[in-house]
Amino acid sequence: MTLREGPRLRADALVVGSGAGGAPAAARLAEAGFEVLVLEAGPRFSASDFLSDEALMTARLGRTGATASGAQSLYAGVCVGGSTVVNDALCWRTPPEVLERWRREHALSELTDAAFAPFVEQAWADVHAEPTLRSHLNRNAHRLELGARRLGWAGEAMPRNVRGCARLGRCNWGCPIDAKQSALVGYLPRAERSGARVLADTQVTRVRVEAGAVTGVEALRLDPASREPLGKIRIDAPLVLLAAGVLETPALLLRSGIAGDGAVGRGLQLHSSAAVTARFAEPVHGYFGPTMAYAVTQFSDVHGHAGPGFMLENTAVHPLVTAAALPGFGSEHARVMEALPHLARAVVVLRDATRGRVEADAEGRARYAYELEPGDVERLRQALRELARAYLAADAREVILPVHGLAPIQNESDLAALDAAPLDPTRIAFLYAVHLFGGAAMGGERAVSACRPDGAVWDVRGLYVTDASTLPSNTGVNPQITIFANALRIASALANRGPTS
Amino acid sequence: MSDAHRRQALASLAALDRRAFLRLAGLAAAVGLLPSGCGDAAPALAPPPDLPLRFLTPRTYAVFGAAAARIVGPAGALRIRARRLDPGARAEAFLASAPTLASTLRQALLVLEFGVPPLLAKLRPFTALDGESQDAILHELMSSRFATKRLLFGGVRSLALLACYGDPASREWIDYPPGHPHTAADIEAAHHYLPDA
Numbered sequence: 001m002t003l004r005e006g007p008r009l010r011a012d013a014l015v016v017g018s019g020a021g022g023a024p025a026a027a028r029l030a031e032a033g034f035e036v037l038v039l040e041a042g043p044r045f046s047a048s049d050f051l052s053d054e055a056l057m058t059a060r061l062g063r064t065g066a067t068a069s070g071a072q073s074l075y076a077g078v079c080v081g082g083s084t085v086v087n088d089a090l091c092w093r094t095p096p097e098v099l100e101r102w103r104r105e106h107a108l109s110e111l112t113d114a115a116f117a118p119f120v121e122q123a124w125a126d127v128h129a130e131p132t133l134r135s136h137l138n139r140n141a142h143r144l145e146l147g148a149r150r151l152g153w154a155g156e157a158m159p160r161n162v163r164g165c166a167r168l169g170r171c172n173w174g175c176p177i178d179a180k181q182s183a184l185v186g187y188l189p190r191a192e193r194s195g196a197r198v199l200a201d202t203q204v205t206r207v208r209v210e211a212g213a214v215t216g217v218e219a220l221r222l223d224p225a226s227r228e229p230l231g232k233i234r235i236d237a238p239l240v241l242l243a244a245g246v247l248e249t250p251a252l253l254l255r256s257g258i259a260g261d262g263a264v265g266r267g268l269q270l271h272s273s274a275a276v277t278a279r280f281a282e283p284v285h286g287y288f289g290p291t292m293a294y295a296v297t298q299f300s301d302v303h304g305h306a307g308p309g310f311m312l313e314n315t316a317v318h319p320l321v322t323a324a325a326l327p328g329f330g331s332e333h334a335r336v337m338e339a340l341p342h343l344a345r346a347v348v349v350l351r352d353a354t355r356g357r358v359e360a361d362a363e364g365r366a367r368y369a370y371e372l373e374p375g376d377v378e379r380l381r382q383a384l385r386e387l388a389r390a391y392l393a394a395d396a397r398e399v400i401l402p403v404h405g406l407a408p409i410q411n412e413s414d415l416a417a418l419d420a421a422p423l424d425p426t427r428i429a430f431l432y433a434v435h436l437f438g439g440a441a442m443g444g445e446r447a448v449s450a451c452r453p454d455g456a457v458w459d460v461r462g463l464y465v466t467d468a469s470t471l472p473s474n475t476g477v478n479p480q481i482t483i484f485a486n487a488l489r490i491a492s493a494l495a496n497r498g499p500t501s
Numbered sequence: 502m503s504d505a506h507r508r509q510a511l512a513s514l515a516a517l518d519r520r521a522f523l524r525l526a527g528l529a530a531a532v533g534l535l536p537s538g539c540g541d542a543a544p545a546l547a548p549p550p551d552l553p554l555r556f557l558t559p560r561t562y563a564v565f566g567a568a569a570a571r572i573v574g575p576a577g578a579l580r581i582r583a584r585r586l587d588p589g590a591r592a593e594a595f596l597a598s599a600p601t602l603a604s605t606l607r608q609a610l611l612v613l614e615f616g617v618p619p620l621l622a623k624l625r626p627f628t629a630l631d632g633e634s635q636d637a638i639l640h641e642l643m644s645s646r647f648a649t650k651r652l653l654f655g656g657v658r659s660l661a662l663l664a665c666y667g668d669p670a671s672r673e674w675i676d677y678p679p680g681h682p683h684t685a686a687d688i689e690a691a692h693h694y695l696p697d698a
Contacts, residue, residue: 331574
């Protein structure tokens, strides 16, 4: 099919992607007087479009991918506002241990705590991150909190970026009352008030580079309903910021012929996640209330903790995600599903040590080579074990681990079966990741990093990466504040120079 | 089919990833583990006449419906048999948003339907087996020592659960509160079930 050539547009700055990495940068640049154009592959929705339909909204607002082996699912928001529209609104400041590691292992000496903190605090204020009151926790969070308290573990209610939350339990399907301060209701309207334009349904296919400098992008305009290409457009700009997320940014660089001597695509890292389900005698109604709000930090290895490197966070009990995380099939699976109102759930957020790679296939589509290494699998086993212990301590009637073939756990001695079970990603019911990092990491050494410390792609003038692709490692905590902060840091430096045109 | 061919097929199973699944199906067909023709399944499993199939064939639609009925369990199976729940139609809708998965799913369903020893421990099509025998095949896939067979199970299971629990009809048997047309009603329902602030 020959696509119609559309108009040729231009801007001072193009921002590719409108989520946590793109929206703050767009706002910062627009407020500094840049003529900014934001290109978003997904559609634009507003609060009234966000329906109480888990399957419909999950498909409509995001994109599901998988690692090359097929063993692990990946999910990211693909709509105006990106993953900030579908995340759980959780806010953590960037751990100092992570910044220290970036300085030590990635030659990012300028990323001192003092240098990065102002951007973290700026993001914190911008998105209205605030402590979650205990009175806002639902019974699902209470169950995890009770278990942690009885076991003497450290834990806390997590700050969330909300304003007037009605505790509907629908954070992952777009907030229907705009209580969540996603990029859709915060940074992007700010950018638009300063003259930025947001072009939804626009899939960037290639970054154009001439004589070592970026000159713009080529893109496809998509039909909002069918998602089929309608035509091509070409946009010229002397400054291009890539923020299409880890699922797309590294692949976009690769199919544009920007490989950085092999550094682009390298260093993919995840927070691997799997959920544990517990059945209680009394109703929990875990589908209402903040989708996630309480974290066991006992096993974390950041923010002053010295654990093995995972967090345990309560998570919503909606049917699709619950069914996916229950092992097996048939009558036994259905028995637990039929007790849905009595179920509590929590998820392991594992700080993987594994490194993978984003590649582009012959047609330029991303491929995510990522094989969870044995040490991570064993830490995941430990995390599942501890989560089961927490629920047993909270008087759960039974705990259902997400491992095919394992019977429900009714007391601690049953956990011997988990210890003995063969465990690899294909035996886990719904191993997934929604926190993705790297693939275009910044660093102080050209040979091993895709971007300079200021986010600029090495050797391509005017081309920057501002999303989680440029973070050199995972963060050990929910990363949206870190992504916002890093985007603000990069964009602020550019804004201080003024429009280059 | 020679023993060498069978050994080659088995060795392939051990090392294949998801993307290589298409190659597996091709190999299986080449060495006689899969028939090349598809034909029709039982009429009770056929798609309704008013459902246009874009991604599934009538045969794979039937296999998916049969597998989904076993995966979702008795309450869901009852509704699938009564045509109050249509996993195939839901799968079609899902594949429209992820069309690149369609060929992999079709191949997986064909393996499930037509796979015979040593690929799968059955001699008849999946849709022709009784429920207990279908469960045995699904269990064999789930607990196989071959990662590719476990992936096949995981893929079909995921889509079956999505198709069944993504249908509002499932709310009645899992006691999941209905969605409301107005946000104010949703807020009222939420607060009815939440602990006192």
